[in-house]
Amino acid sequence: MKNKRILLCLCRMGGGEMKYIEEAFADNWVVPLGPNVNGFEADLQRFLASAPSPERLDAACADMPEAPVKSVVALSAGTAAVHLALIGCGVGPGDEVMVQSFTFSASANPVRYLGAVPVFVDSEPDTWNMDPVLLDRAIADRVEKTGRKPKAIIPVYLYGMPANIDAIMEVARKWDIPVVEDAAEAFGSRYRGRCCGTFGRYGVLSFNGNKMITTSGGGALVCESPEAADRIKFLATQARENYPYYQHEEIGYNYRMSNICAGIGRGQMEVLDEHIAHHRRVQQLYRELLAGVDGITLHDNPSPEIDSNFWLCAATLDDGTHVSGEENAYSSPSGSLVGGVAATARAAVSAHTAVEPDAAVEALRVALNAENIESRPLWKPMHLQPVFASSPSYVNGVSERLFRRGICLPAGPWVSDADVERIVAAIASVITR
Numbered sequence: 560m561k562n563k564r565i566l567l568c569l570c571r572m573g574g575g576e577m578k579y580i581e582e583a584f585a586d587n588w589v590v591p592l593g594p595n596v597n598g599f600e601a602d603l604q605r606f607l608a609s610a611p612s613p614e615r616l617d618a619a620c621a622d623m624p625e626a627p628v629k630s631v632v633a634l635s636a637g638t639a640a641v642h643l644a645l646i647g648c649g650v651g652p653g654d655e656v657m658v659q660s661f662t663f664s665a666s667a668n669p670v671r672y673l674g675a676v677p678v679f680v681d682s683e684p685d686t687w688n689m690d691p692v693l694l695d696r697a698i699a700d701r702v703e704k705t706g707r708k709p710k711a712i713i714p715v716y717l718y719g720m721p722a723n724i725d726a727i728m729e730v731a732r733k734w735d736i737p738v739v740e741d742a743a744e745a746f747g748s749r750y751r752g753r754c755c756g757t758f759g760r761y762g763v764l765s766f767n768g769n770k771m772i773t774t775s776g777g778g779a780l781v782c783e784s785p786e787a788a789d790r791i792k793f794l795a796t797q798a799r800e801n802y803p804y805y806q807h808e809e810i811g812y813n814y815r816m817s818n819i820c821a822g823i824g825r826g827q828m829e830v831l832d833e834h835i836a837h838h839r840r841v842q843q844l845y846r847e848l849l850a851g852v853d854g855i856t857l858h859d860n861p862s863p864e865i866d867s868n869f870w871l872c873a874a875t876l877d878d879g880t881h882v883s884g885e886e887n888a889y890s891s892p893s894g895s896l897v898g899g900v901a902a903t904a905r906a907a908v909s910a911h912t913a914v915e916p917d918a919a920v921e922a923l924r925v926a927l928n929a930e931n932i933e934s935r936p937l938w939k940p941m942h943l944q945p946v947f948a949s950s951p952s953y954v955n956g957v958s959e960r961l962f963r964r965g966i967c968l969p970a971g972p973w974v975s976d977a978d979v980e981r982i983v984a985a986i987a988s989v990i991t992r
Contacts, residue, residue: 564931565978568871568971570773570834576826583818591796593818595825596633602828603631603764603779607754615749617863626757629781630788633816633824634795637743637765637778641713642669643782643814644739644761645864648711650675655701655951659689659741660940661958662715666741667941670713678709679942679952685861687961688722689714690916695730712738716745716755717938718967719771719838719870720858724750724758731759739763743778745769747835747868753815756781766820769971770893771834771870772827774820835868836970841970841979842869848983854880854990858965872970873937876919876990883989885922889915914943917963924966926989932982937965 579595588594608626634640650656658667658668660679670677680697683690694712701709712731714722724740731738740761742748745755746764756762761780766774782788793799798811816824827834842859849857858873876882889910915921916936927934937963942952955980968982 565933565974565982566971567933567935567967567969568769569973570768570770570827571972572826575829578824579822579825580694580819582820588818591635591813591815591817594817595821595823596816599774599816599821599824599828600631600633600779602825603633603781605938606828606831607631607757607762607781609754611749611866615752615866617752617866622751624954626753627783629757629762629783630785632782632788632795633821634778634780634814635816636776636814637763637767638665638669639795639812639814640761640763640765640778641666641741641779642672642738643794643812644763645669645673645675645711646794647761647782647787647791648737648739650710655705655707655888657694657697657701657709658941659713659714659715659717659735660715660942660952661687661938661961662741662941662953663743663938663942664941664946665743666713666715667947675710677941677947677950679940679947679950679954681940681942681952681954682717682957683723684957686720686722686865687717687858687958688720689727690955690957691723691726691730693953693955694727695733698730698734698736699989700953701951708734710734712736712759713741714738715741715743718858718873719745719748719868720860721745721748721750721755721830721865721867726756728758729869737761740781742781743767744770744870745868746870747831748870749866752866758786758932766824766827769870771838772821772824772831772971774816774824774827777816777820777824779816797939837972838869841974842867842872844976844979845872845874845968845983848979849874849986852987852990854992855986869970870901872968873965874968876917876923878964879992880919881991882904882919882922882926883991884926885918887924888918888921888941893912913945914959914962916965920964920966921984923989927982927985930981930985932985933969935967937962 740755743765
């Protein structure tokens with residue numbers, strides 16, 4: 560019998576989702592507002608203000624001030640949250656926004672929605688996230704070249720790993736530029752004991768089907784005050800003025816979360832701690848088992864201040880590491896998208912793009928796939944994406960090297976201890992050094 564398919568990351572139900580959904584139907588609340596939306600926002604707000612559990616508390620967290628009380632707006636997607644956050648920061652046509660290059664395109668696309676220009680900043684090697692020193696230099700250069708400051712900074716918590724956010728916020732204060740934290744992958748991750756998404760003017764969360772918890776699709780924007788949240792709610796609900804007829808004086812958006820999706824979210828909040836603990840358990844197993852495999856290095860918390868949720872477990876092949884079959888790695892186009900996404904992706908016309916993972920990484924992905932184990936290359940940096948070829952970028956080579964040598968491994972709630980053992984054994988069997 561063929562082994563079961565081990566998927567990269569797929570959230571699962573396990574809380575009281577049906578209770579909230581049934582209540583919504585019983586009360587006829589099947590619109591983008593209602594009791595579940597309000598309740599989900601309150602649940603998120605409480606979690607973001609919470610202290611870490613005693614076993615996660617470290618001396619490095621002792622001097623971190625308590626998280627400020629934030630207001631949360633539930634939205635249709637994390638991308639919608641980025642878009643509205645940029646509007647809240649006053650971003651408009653021709654403005655520049657500093658964006659982490661090593662990320663998914665949803666971090667950068669909303670900049671273009673507004674007619675603004677993304678300016679990409681490379682990563683530091685420890686966290687894989689925005690390099691604060693390079694950010695500072697890049698802002699200084701943009702000011703010198705354009706005579707204007709960028710309007711916002713978007714650091715990303717890649718694969719759930721917290722950025723060096725204290726240093727990024729210090730740069731932001733120096734230049735008086737607001738920060739939009741893209742914490743889409745980092746719900747439950749903490750920096751010095753404080754939840755990611757609570758440091759900047761805005762924080763972005765995602766509840767897509769592959770995230771730490773899901774609302775099937777959806778996201779949220781963490782706002783610095785109730786007044787800021789009210790402004791976002793207004794824009795997210797078609798910017799309707801308070802008249803008995805439809806009066807619109809600003810452009811609005813249909814971005815609010817539905818009461819049904821919010822009901823799923825409320826049920827998922829009941830198992831959030833369990834989901835986070837499971838992801839950390841999977842990371843610990845990879846940590847123990849990959850320690851015995853030469854040629855591959857697991858991405859892990861680089862310091863006591865950083866406490867990742869390990870939404871995805873990622874690793875890099877060491878320089879000089881080879882994998883069986885790499886000589887045939889790119890012999891033909893081989894897309895790996897699954898499910899509905901595959902049906903919407905444009906067919907590849909070539910086995911190669913201008914910048915791609917090294918042959919050893921592709922050979923490892925193909926070998927794992929042959930064993931019914933789904934894996935993926937790391938995000939391709941935005942400054943290497945054809946769609947952003949005209950955007951300014953400040954690079955140090957870190958994200959390109961990670962893209963060429965890195966791979967994401969299965970890490971979701973469905974991954975068992977035995978699965979991790981099988982995955983590591985499959986990796987070890989094809990590494991030839």
